[in-house]
Every structure is written in C-alpha cells, then in structure tokens.
Amino acid sequence: MTTKVLILYYSRHGSVTALAEKIAIGVHKGHAEALIRCIPPLDQQHECKHPIVTMTELAQCDGLAFGSPVRFGNMVADAKAFWDSTTTLWIKGDLIDKPAGVFTSSGSLHGGNEATLLSMSLPLLHQGMLLTGIPYSEPELHQTQSGGTPYGPSHVSGHHADANLSIEEQRLAISFGKRLAQLSTALKHN
Numbered sequence: 001m002t003t004k005v006l007i008l009y010y011s012r013h014g015s016v017t018a019l020a021e022k023i024a025i026g027v028h029k030g031h032a033e034a035l036i037r038c039i040p041p042l043d044q045q046h047e048c049k050h051p052i053v054t055m056t057e058l059a060q061c062d063g064l065a066f067g068s069p070v071r072f073g074n075m076v077a078d079a080k081a082f083w084d085s086t087t088t089l090w091i092k093g094d095l096i097d098k099p100a101g102v103f104t105s106s107g108s109l110h111g112g113n114e115a116t117l118l119s120m121s122l123p124l125l126h127q128g129m130l131l132t133g134i135p136y137s138e139p140e141l142h143q144t145q146s147g148g149t150p151y152g153p154s155h156v157s158g159h160h161a162d163a164n165l166s167i168e169e170q171r172l173a174i175s176f177g178k179r180l181a182q183l184s185t186a187l188k189h190n
C-alpha cells in the first residue's frame, strides 16, 4: 500500500501554503502520496486552499508535516486548538512511532521562526511521533540568508507578508518532504 504523508497546515496570507506545496513535491520525489490538508480555522470566515483535515486522515497517515505561521513567537491559536481536540486519537495511540516534522513562516528573520518550530514539536512528541528535521548535509542549510533551519523548513515573508520563497527555502522544503516520505515508508514496512 502507498505511503501517505499528511501535510497539515494553517495559513492566513499564503506563505505556509507555499511551503506546504513544496514539501508535497518532495514527498512525491520520495515515492509517497502527499495529502495536503488545512487545520480547521477558529474563524469560520477564513478560507483555506485545501480541504479541512478529518480525524480519520490524521489517524491513518504514515507520516506528518505540520505547518503554522509564527504568531508572537508561537504557533497560531487555531493549530494549538486543533491539537487540543485530538485526545481520542492520543489515547488510542494512533500516531505513535510515526515520523513527523514541522514548518513555519515568520515576518522577520529573528521574529521567532526557530522558537516556533521547537514549540510546534511539543504536541507531536506527546503524541509519540518520531521527529525529523533537516540535516546539514543539505548544502542550502549553509547558504540560506532567510529561512530554512535544522528544526524544519521555514520562510521569512517580510514586513508585508508578500516575499516569495527563496531558492534555498524551496530546496530545503523539498528535501524535507522527500526525507519524511522515505522515513515514513521505511517505518511503515517494519
């Protein structure tokens, strides 16, 4: 059966969406299926580019990439509320021993990009997931002048939240997706 990697994210202005779509390219390169899904928004008026995730999709994924914009140095409230709604799945242990990673976008270079990635990892660890980031064997990790971290892919969108992903940010997101797909397949067949 094909490996399914769930790319679960929230985005208001499109930067996290852009990263999610690059990660999906990497997942395909890693010969897995990418399921791009949105976190249910707290604001019902908020429109999302992809379908809203279901708990069944989350429970049945083989790997997970979780994305959120930086909000005051932390994940967006919608993402925290979503994880707070996963108690049933947590008790069943549906995500235990599945690979996972996190990605984000901030407005400024030192605006909490890495702190947000680390705090986003916490609910995944509580779910029993196996975290992966990006190793320094990826040359763009040494070269980037904006986003892209060992803790996971990231983007710096600028004061007006309109900067395109840099080449380095794109490549790191793609290599992260590929890595997650390969790890998910390896663990699925064990």
Ligand SMILES: Cc1cc2nc3c(=O)[nH]c(=O)nc-3n(C[C@H](O)[C@H](O)[C@H](O)COP(=O)(O)O)c2cc1C
Residues within 6 Å of the ligand: 010, 011, 012, 013, 014, 015, 016, 017, 069, 070, 071, 072, 073, 074, 105, 106, 107, 108, 109, 110, 111, 112, 113, 156, 157, 158, 161
């Ligand atoms: C309420 C709020 C808080 C924010 N806090 C931060 C912050 O702490 N640091 C930062 O660099 N950017 C901050 N930003 C900017 C967003 O993180 C940034 O625009 C991000 O790229 C948005 O991602 P999106 O395009 O996927 O919505 C904040 C934006 C909002 C609306």
